[in-house]
Amino acid sequence: MSGHEPDTENSTNEQALEVLRAGLRGLHDQLEEQAVHNVAQVAYSTDGRTFEYEAPLSFPFPVGSYVLLQSADGQEYLGQITTKETVKQQGAEVDFSIDERQADLFPEGLSITGIRDRLRVLALEGSGVLLGTVSADSISPTTSSDTFRKATVARVDAAVVSRYLSGSSERAKLPVGRALYVDGEATVSLDAGGFARHTFLCGQSGSGKTFSLGIVLEQLLLETDLRILVIDPNSDFVNLNQVRPHEEVNQFRSAPLSEDAYDALKERYQDATASLQVCRPASMATDGDDVLRVRFGDLSRREQATVLGLDPLEDREEFNAFWNTIDDIGRQDYSWDDVRDAVSHDYSAEARQLGMRIENLGLAEWEVWCSRGETSLVDTIAHSDWRCLVLDIGTSGSPSEKMVITNAVLTRLWEERNQRRPTLVVVDEAHNVCPRNPADDLQSISTEAVARIAAEGRKYGLYLLLSTQQPGKIQANTLSQCANLLLMRMNSTPDLTQLGDIFSHVPTSLLEEASKFGLGETVIGGRLVGNPTFAKFEGRLSVEGGGDVSKAWATPHE
Numbered sequence: 001m002s003g004h005e006p007d008t009e010n011s012t013n014e015q016a017l018e019v020l021r022a023g024l025r026g027l028h029d030q031l032e033e034q035a036v037h038n039v040a041q042v043a044y045s046t047d048g049r050t051f052e053y054e055a056p057l058s059f060p061f062p063v064g065s066y067v068l069l070q071s072a073d074g075q076e077y078l079g080q081i082t083t084k085e086t087v088k089q090q091g092a093e094v095d096f097s098i099d100e101r102q103a104d105l106f107p108e109g110l111s112i113t114g115i116r117d118r119l120r121v122l123a124l125e126g127s128g129v130l131l132g133t134v135s136a137d138s139i140s141p142t143t144s145s146d147t148f149r150k151a152t153v154a155r156v157d158a159a160v161v162s163r164y165l166s167g168s169s170e171r172a173k174l175p176v177g178r179a180l181y182v183d184g185e186a187t188v189s190l191d192a193g194g195f196a197r198h199t200f201l202c203g204q205s206g207s208g209k210t211f212s213l214g215i216v217l218e219q220l221l222l223e224t225d226l227r228i229l230v231i232d233p234n235s236d237f238v239n240l241n242q243v244r245p246h247e248e249v250n251q252f253r254s255a256p257l258s259e260d261a262y263d264a265l266k267e268r269y270q271d272a273t274a275s276l277q278v279c280r281p282a283s284m285a286t287d288g289d290d291v292l293r294v295r296f297g298d299l300s301r302r303e304q305a306t307v308l309g310l311d312p313l314e315d316r317e318e319f320n321a322f323w324n325t326i327d328d329i330g331r332q333d334y335s336w337d338d339v340r341d342a343v344s345h346d347y348s349a350e351a352r353q354l355g356m357r358i359e360n361l362g363l364a365e366w367e368v369w370c371s372r373g374e375t376s377l378v379d380t381i382a383h384s385d386w387r388c389l390v391l392d393i394g395t396s397g398s399p400s401e402k403m404v405i406t407n408a409v410l411t412r413l414w415e416e417r418n419q420r421r422p423t424l425v426v427v428d429e430a431h432n433v434c435p436r437n438p439a440d441d442l443q444s445i446s447t448e449a450v451a452r453i454a455a456e457g458r459k460y461g462l463y464l465l466l467s468t469q470q471p472g473k474i475q476a477n478t479l480s481q482c483a484n485l486l487l488m489r490m491n492s493t494p495d496l497t498q499l500g501d502i503f504s505h506v507p508t509s510l511l512e513e514a515s516k517f518g519l520g521e522t523v524i525g526g527r528l529v530g531n532p533t534f535a536k537f538e539g540r541l542s543v544e545g546g547g548d549v550s551k552a553w554a555t556p557h558e
């Protein structure tokens with residue numbers, strides 16, 4: 001029996017120690033919990049341009065949001081949060097004393113009278129930019145003397161944000177939506193002059209790119225005189241000149257339009273789009289539509305050979321016969337019919353081969369070719385006084401036909417560059433027109449054409465607006481020429497990293513927010529806004545085109 005006594009004593013000690021430990025742990029947690037709530041919310045600036053802050057976990061402002069900082073001397077600053085990190089700060093040291101009875105619980109020889117504990121406190125730390133000093137009626141830029149040691153950080157009034165966002169530019173403003181993370185209405189407008197730089201719009205599928213691009217185009221049509229050419233591979237903008245009914249317009253606005261405001265806007269929009277031309281393939285065109293077709297002679301020789309699948313070395317004879325045929329026609333404005341006639345009147349073996357090639361490829365059936373005397377799209381581009389052309393290549397035949405149209409148009413725009421007519425070239429699904437790795441020669445030609453405009457177009461008034469869901473697939477030089485960014489929801493880390501490298505004027509921490517965006521939400525950077533701005537696109541006026549496939553098949557059965 002006596003052999004078991006020390007064990008019983010040990011186990012009683014163990015239990016008492018566990019109670020002591022649990023008590024200390026509970027006390028520790030309680031103190032840490034209190035310390036978390038006691039973290040000060042304070043900001044400081046050492047350069048008058050940026051600020052650092054520390055705040056409790058409950059700090060309600062996400063990255064990208066506007067805040068009001070008030071320094072000890074009462075000066076107010078408008079700031080924008082750019083980073084926000086959870087950190088474990090060193091907290092206070094606390095001493096727990098151990099009474100005699102508790103000290104006996106520890107092994108003999110250990111004389112413990114107390115326990116010292118270090119609290120670790122969860123808090124937020126981050127930084128931001130100072131956008132201006134706030135006074136009763138203005139927001140002025142800060143200077144290097146706007147430094148402060150202890151400022152409070154608070155929610156900012158929507159009116160102050162609106163004042164900041166409305167800026168002071170003399171150029172037209174394009175209202176495209178409302179600021180994110182603001183209590184109340186603060187309209188985000190793009191600086192129309194910013195479109196004199198190339199623009200990149202990207203976001204993953206379903207993020208709202210097409211809808212948002214429509215809003216940008218509507219505003220450019222309403223508020224500027226910029227010529228716009230839209231290469232529209234999904235027929236998304238074929239209804240750009242049709243206004244939605246009043247209730248539908250209001251469905252996409254947080255501040256509904258009154259009947260009168262809607263009527264006035266509709267009238268203004270109808271005026272702005274009166275000369276908008278939608279170019280469709282011949283089989284789809286109705287009266288008033290321009291037809292999406294070009295003459296064979298509008299293509300460069302290299303492109304013609306590509307369409308015919310002719311290699312100058314491997315198909316030497318046929319290539320030569322083709323070359324001579326074109327030379328014999330002796331005119332610039334020859335049509336496909338002229339080529340066919342010329343080939344059929346040449347009785348050489350090579351010309352017969354060429355004729356068979358044309359027949360086998362079914363080239364004569366392509367809908368994109370003008371017959372003799374028909375107007376080519378490149379004539380429209382070169383001669384008429386157009387304002388907005390939508391090229392509905394979504395409904396045209398094969399991918400090669402789409403590329404033939406795209407290339408002919410891009411080439412002619414470049415040839416006409418000395419006219420210096422400011423023109424925005426909008427390329428939707430741009431990864432198909434200027435891909436990093438062209439799949440064939442037709443894509444190589446379009447990629448080179450876009451790269452040329454990207455590199456040198458600005459001085460001739462040719463500006464790009466490229467839209468895609470796959471930034472990694474866009475030709476690198478072209479992408480690096482874009483100064484403006486409209487980034488919508490994007491989860492892919494490699495894509496965000498690449499965008500961070502190219503659009504270095506937008507802090508990476510802001511770009512990373514794109515993975516949390518909802519439908520229509522965006523971060524805008526570059527010349528379109530004064531400072532990177534978070535917005536939700538809204539206010540779409542025109543009817544969306546495209547048309548998604550119905551999901552009625554997924555409706556539950558009765």
Ligand SMILES: Nc1ncnc2c1ncn2[C@@H]1O[C@H](COP(=O)(O)OP(=O)(O)OP(=O)(O)O)[C@@H](O)[C@H]1O
Pocket residue numbers: 203204205206207208209210211212252469519520521536537538544
């Ligand atoms: N800001 C918005 N407000 C309300 N609805 C929107 C908004 N943006 C987009 N939508 C709707 O969400 C749907 C998807 O938008 P949209 O087609 O523009 O996405 P997307 O990014 O272009 O997708 P994809 O790349 O697959 O074509 C559409 O039905 C559109 O009407």
